[in-house]
Amino acid sequence: MTVTTLWIHPFNGIAGDMTLGALIDAGADADEIRADLHKLSVDGWELNTAEVFRNGIGAVNLTVDADEGHVHRTARDIIELVSAAGLNERVVARSTAVFEALAQAEGHVHRTDPDTVHFHEVGGIDAIVDVVGSCLALEQLGIDRIVVAPVTVGRGMAKSAHGVIPNPAPATMQLLEGVPVRGLDVQVELTTPTGAALVRALADSFGPMPAMSITASGFGAGDSELDEHPNLLHVVVGEAEATSTEQLIVIETNVDDLSGEYLSHAVAQLMSAGALDAWITPIEMKKDRPAATVSALVEPVDASRLGALLLAETGSLGFRAHGVSRAAIERKVVTVDVDGHQIRVKQTELTTKAEYDDVATAAAALGRPARDIAREAEVRSKDV
Secondary structure, three states: OEEEEEEEEOEOEOOHHHHHHHHHHOOOOHHHHHHHHOOOOOOOEEEEEEEEEEOOEEEEEEEEEEOOOOOOOEHHHHHHHHHOOOOOHHHHHHHHHHHHHHHHHHHHHHOOOOOOOEOOHHHOHHHHHHHHHHHHHHHHOOOOEEEEOOEEEOOOEEEEOOEEEEOOOHHHHHHOOOOOEEEOOOOOOOOOHHHHHHHHHHOOEEOOOOOOEEEEEEEEEOOOOOOOOOOEEEEEEEEEEOOOEEEEEEEEEEEOOOOHHHHHHHHHHHHHOOOOEEEEEEEEEHHHEEEEEEEEEEOHHHHHHHHHHHHHHHOOOOOEEEEEEEEOOOOEEEEEEEOOEEEEEEEOOOOEEEOHHHHHHHHHHHOOOHHHHHHHHHHHHOOO
């Protein structure tokens, strides 16, 4: 069994319009995307595409002409627009995840409740078209898995609705926490909050192009031409084996002077920082001292960063690292509604399992047994 995979190569950053342009260049139908976007209860916009060249490379440049002026919408406003449009369920789930990620980031930066934070730049029609249009394009291309190479950011200062702010924007940096990044010494906003949110919400993994049979590729162009680098976003579509083997790193250290609470905290910090898995193994050290090995499975690009975090959280003086091969059954996550609560469900060829955190939250709010909610979500997910 193969899985349709999208590799995103943000060698010069990523933005919403560049993402949609690249997906259209890779074969998504712009007219079909326009027709679906018109199902949103938002008028007064036009989606335009044009073929341009950046450093001799042909690409799609996408622009959204809108006449609504400056409208400040909350994430909830936008999610309600998307939910009411009658779009494909995976398009709705992906779009919702992107705007929820933006809300969390903006809420953190502005010290505001994510549910009430008002979007400025990302609340207008152009950002809605970029995000929902990109999710529509992903569905058209049949994308099941998304892999993203390290995201490139610039430096300096940038203008925003709040005035002059650092580049990368604070919300962008919040969204890229735990994501492999690299910087270029150019005073240009290479990665926007919308682009970072697409990566944060939709990427299944990070790293180089996975082993796959390429079926299409495309370039999305930024509006300006840069002297230093082609202002392009590169995407590649291909078919990968569902159980394709990938090379990963295990980092670990032995600890004999930490209580269980701090060991558990170290594991939680590694997971939140981007480890693929983390665990504690009881061991006996010299002189029969009880101890533990704290281990984490990480992408090669993250080994140094997460190794430093492992040392900081455990107080150890060093860590070991060794390569491993992992073969994993392909999975996907769908979202279903259970009595007004969104429950994520992980699906593979062999299993279907509701996400415990979502189930527990819904159970506490509804006063229902968690097992009942999990079963209902899993049954509903079979129709998605």
